[in-house]
Amino acid sequence: MAGTLRVIEEKCTGCGACVSACPYGCITLVEGKATIDESCCQLCGVCISACTEGALELSEAAKEFEDKSKYKGVMVVAEQRRGKIHRITYELLWIGRKLADKLGEELTCVLIGKDVRKYAEGLVRKGADKVLVYDDERLEILREDPYADVIVDAVKAEMPSILLMGGTSFGRALAPVIAARLKTGLTADCTGLDVDEEGNLIQTRPAYGGNIMATIVCRERRPQMATVRYKVMKEAEEDPNREGLVMEMDIPSNLRDRTKVLKEVIEEGQSIEDAEIIVAGGGGIRAPEDFRLLEELANLLGGVVGASRNVVDKGWMPKSRQVGLSGKTVRPKLYIACGISGSVQHLAGMKNSEVIVAINKDPSARIFDYARFGVVGDLYEIVPEMIKILKEIKR
Structure with missing residues (x-):
């Protein structure tokens, strides 16, 4: 409408x-x-x-129906930070490639930033048929105004049927601006995407606190827009022999920028989303200072500490460490769940971990259904023993 x-x-x-x-x-x-x-x-x-x-x-105005025949292909927006391609880009290319192949259409990737042309061929090898490069010093730092101008320009040039962006903090802020400019629908934080026989994007995302999975379809407007939750899709594999088209695009003449970046604050320490080992604590933790025990175990393993929602709600751990639908989605090589029962919203954020180790006093805790290794017992007895053994090994 x-x-x-x-x-x-x-x-x-x-x-x-x-x-x-x-x-x-x-x-x-x-x-x-x-x-x-x-x-x-x-x-x-x-x-x-x-x-x-x-x-x-x-x-x-009266309802307007798009001429959907004008729109073809899938477009994904690459995300880079400080000259490094964010890994969400490779997940977008993986799902974008699947959708494009099912539709029998092209996959286009939009690459934006300063001195980013050198990354274009790598995106082709990851599955893109075409890469549109917007390279300009004004695009060095992620900001909504100029990036929205550029992405809208790319959409008008290519007329994709589907437009995908990362469900990162920046993607979540930018995507609604673009959807409003294009007067189309947007589904945020999708965990599943598919297309039907009519070319409609079937968008799946959690709703009502993760208690149900909602299916959303935008039948009348194009492009169909969605942001994809980080770490829920696979990463596209590189094909060294893959070839595609790289196009250096003109920067829109009316590029706007109403934001002045005074200082860029870079989060210290390893991001929980990128960690290969996570030791997470939940309702079984009795006091905030007890997280020192988990921190010691995580340090010995070369990992980071995570937490369930109820712990974060108590103020014992920062929001940046929360695992689950309302926090971060993670896929580490090793996830050690200490005193976590396994709520639906928490499991959705970590169930794709390569190896899950669960420690819980309750033998019927749901977390054990997803764990490769389960230990029924008191974490205050088991974790110190794990620390003791690791210290002996490291001597």
């Missing part, structure tokens, strides 16, 4: 309140009257609230 923001000229006094209120800078005064730039208006309605004269009106 498309909408229109209209200026009622006989009521507009040219006071400029709407100009100041618009968060997207889409309103200007022309000959004393408010004028809307429809190409950037997000239909957020903030200006309507700011107008004391009632001179702005948001109306819904």
